[in-house]
Amino acid sequence: MTVTPSSTSLTTALTVTVAVSGGGSNPTPTGTxxxxxxxxxxxxxxLSDGTATFTVPAGALITGSDVLTATYTPDSNSSSTYNSASGTSSVTVNPAPGFTLAPLTASVTVVQGSSNTDTITVVEVNGFTGNIHSLPAVYRVG
Incomplete structure (x- = not known):
């Protein structure tokens, strides 16, 4: 049994192909x-022709090193030839890229009839390289 992830290091959904082989002249295993x-x-x-394909959604695995375990169970057509089996493969899940917003001051006081400003810094996290679109925010008191 082989477990083959589409990548060994990921931040998005993962496609995993599991192949169950009977070897030699044995019939192709059937089951789940x-x-x-x-x-x-x-x-x-x-199984379809001895393989099964899975799509693991982004966020379904923990960040860091994960071990994927595939467990095969023969159906009634294969149970006289094959036993249950399992196989593993390792993947590394990278944290998703993103960004944080950091205000210059913890709070801004605005007196009625006046205005005030603050600077907000955008900080990339985990290699974020996308565009950030913003709209001006205006708060009025009174």
Whole structure:
């Protein structure tokens, strides 16, 4: 049994292909596979020509190192030839890129009839390179 993730380091959804082989002249295994890692458990998926493909949604795995475990269960057509089996593969989940906003001061006081300003700094996090679109914010008191 082989477990093949589309990438070993990711920040987005992950495609995982699980192949179950009978080897030699044995028939192609039939049955189901479940993919799991920590709190993530896939739906039970039927093998098709000995393979099953899973899409693990972004955010379903914890940030850091994860071990994906695929568990095969033969159906009635394969149970006389094959036993249940499992296989693993490791992936590293990178934190998603983003940004934080940091005001220059903790609070701004505005007296009725006057105005005040503050500077807000945008700080990239985890390699964020996208565009940030903003609208001016105007707050009036009174």
């Amino acid at each position: 596979v479940v993919l799991s890692s920590g709190a993530y458990n896939s739906a039970v998926t039927n």
